[in-house]
Amino acid sequence: MSTFLLASDIKRFTASSSSATSLLFSSRLRASTTSSSRTSASRFFTALQPRQRSYISASSSLRNIHREGGQIVPTDQPPCPVRTRPAIVYRDCLSRGTVQTAGDFNVQKDIEELHKAFKSADDKVITEILSRRTNEQRQVIAKAYEEKYNTNLHAELQVDLSEPYRKAVSGLLEEPFIFLAKHVRHTLKSSALAHKDVPLLEILYPLEPQEVDAIVQAYKEEYNQELEEEIGKQISGVFKDILIRLVTGKRSTHRKVDVPQRNKDLEYLRNNTAERLQSADDDVIRIFGNSSLPQLSSIFLNFDKAGGCTLQEFIRNSGMEARSKEAFGVMVKSVYNRTGFYADQLHMAIKDISSGNDDKLMRIVISRSEIDLENIKDFFQSAYSHTLTDFVYDDTSGDYxxxxxxxxxx
Incomplete structure (x- = not known):
């Protein structure tokens, strides 16, 4: 595992990150060298093809990358092996999920216990089984349940269960990209959201192009509508154009940084006002809508070398309108430090629970549980001095x- 951790990378990371993030990375480094069990295949890059869709060509787009505190950074080291598994898309060798494959998985026992639990609304049994199974195993359970009892598991959720709990269990039973496609749909159709660009960027921008493509295909399959057209109807301005680039597959899948192009883009960003960045400028749309994640990470990482401030600070202190600051902030942080981005998102989501909005909390916990939720928890505790578990316990209740x-x- 140490072949992925270059001394020059660690030095650069330490120089450009907060002390909390550096501590987190150090703890990951120690963990990677002290437990041989953590080099198992469950930590390798994985590809998802639910319902036998041709969503992803797993080996064609993955090259030599690793992540520094959530950043995607190209290396010359060999990549982790690739394997197929229907619950997760991509995760690197340092990612740690909270939900692992159940080794004692017995589908017949599970469906019999679930059948009894639904009849008696026994949320404890439902929780114990479904929270301890990966999405792949839940899909096996759902199929076996329907074959044996001639009813869909989603239909069984109409028993006497609380609404938040029912929604969460339903989310666990969805295939991952359908789950995210439904959250995209909810965002687009929500009358409570005056502006939908920032919530959509929160969902889509941190994801690999292949993941976004899978969501687009799932959206079309579920709703018989093109996501590009829906975005075009609901959103305007520069963020509409960037989102359309993402959902139409315009974001590059290249893993190697184009250094000359990066330098040109850096010069452009440094020499333009923040106000111009929020206009529908072709170069802004190209940089944020077409550049690969490693390319963007390199741009953001190198922005402060001449200007003396990070791109995040530049945006935060600019004269941009508040919504543009928020949108650009999402794009920058979700690439520059994905782990920290999701930790911040969870913190905000928990604060929103009091207003009756727990969709973001549910989406992140479920969608990241098999990928990197352990890493996110570590960062959360470093950033907020309390564990994510403490926050969840204090701000939620009951079966949920x-x-x-x-x-x-x-």
Whole structure:
């Protein structure tokens, strides 16, 4: 595992990150060298092809990358092996999920116990089984359940269960990209959201192009509509153009940084006002809509070398309107430090629970539980001085709380 951790990378990371992030990375480094079990295949890059869709060509687009504190950074080291598994898309060798494959998985036993639990609305049994199974195993359970009892598991959720709990269990039973496609749909159709660009960027921008493509295909399959057209109807301005680039596959999948182009883009960003960045400028749309994630990470990492401030600070202190600051902030942080981005998103989501909005909390916990939720938890504790478990326990209740606590790894 140490072949992925270059001394020059660690030095650069330490110089450009907060002390909390550096501590987190150090703890990951120690963990990677002290436990041989953590080099197992469960930590390798994985590819998802639910329902036998041709969503992803797993080996064609993955090259030599690793992540520094959530950043995607190209290396000359060999990549982790690739394997196929229907629950997760891509994760690097330092990513740690909270939900692992159940080694004692017995589908017949699970469906019989679930059948009894649904009849008696026994949320404890439902939680114990579904929170301890990967999405791939849940799909096996759902199929076997329907074959044996001639009813869909989603239909069984109409028993006497609380609404938040029912929604969370339903989310666990969805295939991952359908789950995210439904959250995209909810965002687009929500009358409570005056502006939908920032919430959509929160969902889509941190993801690999192949992941976004899978969501687009799932959206079309579920709703018989093109996501590009829906975005075009609901959103305007520069962020509409960037989102359309993402959902139409315009973001590059190259893993190697184009250094000359990066330098040109850096010069452009440094020499333009923040106000111009929020206009529908072709170069802004190209940089943020077409550049690969490693390319963007390199741009953001190198922005402060001449200007003396990071791109995040430049945006935050600019004269941009508040919504543009928020949108650009999402794009920059979700690439520059994905782990920290999701930790911040969870913190905001928990604060929103009091207003009756727990969709973001549910989406992140479920969608990241098999990928990197352990890493996110570590960063969360470093940033907010309390564990994610503490926050979830204090701000949720009942069966919903118990399910979330199981998923976050209590």
């Amino acid at each position: 709380r118990n399910l979330l606590l199981r998923l976050v790894g209590m």
